[in-house]
Amino acid sequence: QVQLVESGGGLVQPGGSLRLSCAASGIIFSSADMAWYRQAPGKQRELVAIIFSGGHIYYVDSVKGRFTISRDNAKNTVYLQMNSLKPDDTAAYYCKTNLGLRDYWGQGTQVTVSS
Numbered sequence: 001q002v003q004l005v006e007s008g009g010g011l012v013q014p015g016g017s018l019r020l021s022c023a024a025s026g027i028i029f030s031s032a033d034m035a036w037y038r039q040a041p042g043k044q045r046e047l048v049a050i051i052f053s054g055g056h057i058y059y060v061d062s063v064k065g066r067f068t069i070s071r072d073n074a075k076n077t078v079y080l081q082m083n084s085l086k087p088d089d090t091a092a093y094y095c096k097t098n099l100g101l102r103d104y105w106g107q108g109t110q111v112t113v114s115s
Contacts, residue, residue: 002026002104004095009109012085016113020080022095022106033098034071034078038091038111045094049080062088085113 008020020036035050049059049069057069068081078095090113095106 002097002099004097004104004106006093006095006106006109009093009111011112011114013115014086014113016085017081017083018085018111020082020093020095020109020111022078022080024076024078024095024097027097027099027104029071029076030073034069035096036069036078036080037094037096038089039094039108040088040091043091048093051078082111085111087113089113 003025005023006020008018010018012018031053033050033052036048037045038048039045047060048063049067051057051069051071059067066082066084069078071078082089090111092108092110094108097104
């Protein structure tokens with residue numbers, strides 16, 4: 001079955017950096033579109049970045065220039081490098097892919113940006 005396992009979250013001061021990882025199994029990773037979402041308390045889950053199987057990348061405006069999504073098809077892993085973090089980036093971050101019409105989500109990893 002499809003499994004997505006995120007790691008790399010934690011507590012960081014404003015202006016700091018974190019790198020999130022999402023290890024995937026049960027899919028042909030190189031053919032999969034991989035996305036990062038986040039959900040802050042009391043807010044809807046929002047798309048942060050997506051990297052398509054063909055390499056095209058999209059970022060939500062609020063993270064452009066600060067976050068970088070990348071993938072390593074040999075390791076079946078997608079990354080989210082987050083720089084210049086702000087308190088507003090505090091959220092649970094989730095990895096997502098889809099197989100046909102079904103979406104698969106990881107369990108999430110918490111990112112807290114606070115001094």
